Amino acid sequence: MSKKCTPSLDPSTAIDSSRRNVLRLTGIAGLALAGSALLPAEAKAATAAASVEPATGGAGDAAQAAAMATPIRPPAVPLAVRQPYLSTWLPATLLPGNSPQFWQGSTTGMVGLARIDGVAWLFMGDGKIVQAIPDGNHGKQATVEDFPRAMRQTALRVTATRSCFTLQGGGVELSVDFLSPVEPGDHRRQSIPMSYVRVSARSIDGAAHAVQVYMEITGDWASGDATQEVVVARGDSPAARTWTLALAQPQPLAEQHEFAAWGQVLWSTPARDGVSMQAGDRLKLRARFVGQGSLDGGNEAMRSTVKAMPALALAVDLGHCGASATAADFVIGQVREQCINYLGRPLRALWTKHFGDWKAMLDFFHGDAAAARTRADALDARVSRDARAAGGEHYEGLCVLSLRQAYAGTELVLGPDGSPWAFLKEISSDGNVSTVDVLYPASPVWMYLDPDYLRMLLLPLLDYAERGGWPKPYAEHDLGSAYPQATGHNDGKEEDMPVEESGDMLIMIAAWLRRAPHADAQAFAARHYPLLEKWAQYLERNLPDPGFQNQTDDFAGSIAHSVNLALKGIVALAAMGQVAGLAGHADAAAHYRDRARKDIAYWLAHAKDPQAPHLDLTYHDADGQGTWGTLYNGFADSLLGTGLIPTEVRAMQAAWYRQQCNAFGLPLQVPHSYAKSDWALFTAAWLADHPVAQELIDRVYAYADGTADRVPFCDLYNTVTGGRVAFQARPVQGGIFAPLAVRSMQTPVR
Known part of the structure; x- marks a missing residue:
């Protein structure tokens, strides 16, 4: 059962700008209906x-x-x-x-x-x-x-x-x-x-x-x-x-x-x-x-x-x-x-x-106040130093604005076994508990800064899928429809995103394993291997063409034969190869690596537009020719070092995106003018060695620094006007740290 997603807008507007419906509208007309004066x-x-x-x-x-x-x-x-x-x-x-x-x-x-x-x-x-004053009249x-x-x-x-x-x-x-x-x-x-x-x-x-x-x-x-x-x-x-x-x-x-x-x-x-x-x-x-x-x-x-x-x-x-x-x-x-x-x-x-x-x-x-200020000084210096090295002063500005917002969407609890767990609230959109496709865009901040916090956020999702009654062969969308009620969906009725959520979980787990001490990574991979293998097998059955599925940008609607969604699933299979290797399953590791290479060959043959220098939004033999979108799922290929996307494809997309940018960023997909700040920085991380990466950073900065919408950092906005479309204060702004997450993976903890 698909759910309505209702972002909290300005109190002055009564328009229901739901995550799934109102944002299907495009450009100024859609924004006007959402209650924005442009x-x-x-x-x-x-x-x-x-x-x-x-x-x-x-x-x-x-x-x-x-x-x-x-x-x-x-x-x-x-x-x-x-x-x-x-x-x-x-x-x-x-x-x-x-x-x-x-x-x-x-x-x-x-x-x-x-x-x-x-x-x-x-x-x-x-x-x-x-105050009392004289009344002159x-x-x-x-x-x-x-x-x-x-x-x-x-x-x-x-x-x-x-x-x-x-x-x-x-x-x-x-x-x-x-x-x-x-x-x-x-x-x-x-x-x-x-x-x-x-x-x-x-x-x-x-x-x-x-x-x-x-x-x-x-x-x-x-x-x-x-x-x-x-x-x-x-x-x-x-x-x-x-x-x-x-x-x-x-x-x-x-x-x-x-x-x-x-x-x-x-x-x-x-x-x-x-x-x-x-x-x-x-x-x-x-x-x-x-x-x-x-x-x-x-x-x-x-x-x-x-x-x-x-x-x-x-x-x-x-x-x-x-x-x-x-x-x-x-x-x-x-x-x-x-x-x-x-x-x-x-x-x-x-x-x-x-x-x-x-x-x-x-x-x-x-x-603890004095010591807390000393620790904060050190952390502030680290974040600013690393951000400036990766993307200059504008990137520093985006990172310092995003860190508290990402963490503040979460809280720590004592899990059923007495170990620390963390839960996430899908602030200002669904209000769901630990939404997988919100945790995934937020996850780079913890990949970079605090890998164990990401593990604690993953634990409730794994526990529910393993022992809590989740009935489907792919990863759940969330742990409950309304925070703080993590009551699950044992009836299977939720906003299903089968390839999206399964891919997100496998990619995040593989990323954490790369940042964890080796013995801890081996134990974790072995403990959860049966569940992760089930999700990987679902992906195998539904790739390289995921057919018609809902995906994280659900405000744009479900999509058939999505190039971006297919890429996520394919990289997730390669991620499963890394998990299998750590779990001691060498044959399975080789199998998943080979399957990812086979699927990426199909992807390359069907994703490239036959008549233009870019990848299509959907496979071109499914009437996708001439379309395009932001291929933010290339981030996972760089993050995990899977090397699936050829250098020439990255160069082609980088050149294409430079031509398509508006004043405040790169549109998410045709025919819309809106963008997502988290996905823009995922794309900048994927294309870090191309000039477009800095342009994406600079344009998201221009939006955040200049928008007239005085709400906590909104992630969905119009690239022409710099106006908010929907959402605010969401933890997905942890995705601003995607370039730093990729850099952190270059020196994994072992």
Whole structure:
């Protein structure tokens, strides 16, 4: 049974831009029906920042702030981006005056005020206060709700793990640093569903300044449903002063508007002198801080609705700040002890194995802050260095924008046997659990940076196919229709993609085996060999021509005799040869290598257009002549070193793609103008030794850096206008790391 795929669009549009249906429309007409107001590419680039940046006085300041963003101006800036339910972004470049949002567009209010020598400045969010002013027309006092003074943002620096804003006002420079740690190889730390915010102040005019910092979150962090009742409470621990926010009527292992309908939001600062806190009406709390520089410790928001917008505020007195920076630290978290329903069994978060409760974890996280920043510095430097070496500054920009987004689509749990597993949410399209054809495009980030994390993501898919009741001879599409319900499809009814998913699994497993220690690779290949052999045998029966099948670009519809899909299956057979060799089946290894070579010969004879210098979209003897598409599945041939695609074919495609590129990239396939950023970078990795590879990187960068659509990095966009077509915040942007994944395979671990 085929399922509808419903991406989360702007709240302002009610069009159902489903993954399968609306995107069959092409060009501007299709985009208009999807609810996008299109501008010419030049106009969009010019107005991208100015149209949505109201904070400091208009388009000139907004354009200046956008220009100061390095090494990329994000479509939306990642703030607290750690897992599917802790995913908050700034849909703008300027921090003051703009409200953060959950990945799907609901506001997750966060406000920052700095009181400098008794004068209050707004540095983050939509932090209005009530003020009395004279009414000139009537000679009476009136009140307005606004904030008259904001700090001036001078820079935004984005790294792989951080978004760092610099602002000035009142003789003080303020740095606001959002750190969402990525911890390769450290399961314990990676499992912590928390993110850091550091606000530091230093004098820039030679004088010492008295500085107090106020930070609040609002009740909408608990739910996107304004009618929900929430409970606010103190949750202090030995090392921290903490507010907790939860639904009054939680629904374990369920979602509301993509938010977790259970668990608690944590808002915390280390216990220290000069800390005060208060919860209640946000306008009253801000007024109290503006007037006194501190809070009174009360909680007037114990039970209220999201609509009432209760504020949970923390204030820190930094004392007199001189030339050296003084900092206030905060932590935002979203904790759930049970994370996933796997085949009727609730699985606990991996952090519960390492910490007695969330308070112990929070205290550890606070205490680990300095070391976390040191590790983040090293990781940021590594990613930037490697990206610049592979594709220059533009590629660095794409990588630093993508890393947190890829990891934040996943979370770590304790598997049924007590070992670490990872699950992935298909954010903003289906919402499925561990969708294979979403994991595959995301996988290069883990192939490059964290191979064992890829193994943990593969384990639930293998376990279900081996022991969970999956009834078909090819790989499953996903583990459940709606995250976090990994209830499987024992009735066999799902969105089948037989060659696609089977090929994805074999390629990812072969890639992990190349990066794993040799003994581990041998044991893994032997343990799962019967299942992998079953999938390979299915591919043998359905290649070299896969017939009419659904495939990952299902928004374009199922396709008959697909050249790209056939290539994936053929490379997957070669991958199975590598698996068989590690499992100790030398004869089978030779058989799969030979079968892949035989099938690629058929592929070459039928894929090349007889009258044009390119490969067709479908085999030309099946009426595909004159068509073409992006052959992103060539990536796997380079990744695994299978050597199936001849050099002259790669050169031909590279030359053809250079002729077909639009301002913002290479269309996915005729007759459409849309592209996928992940597939563009897969193609760049495959054609890394041709000039088109850098062009693909540069054009995806131009889209991400200039699009007017201020949503978390969208992967499906129009190459003519630079406008979003559908999807946002999806973990598939891990595919941006495809060129680095190929490079990492050149020195496999053994």
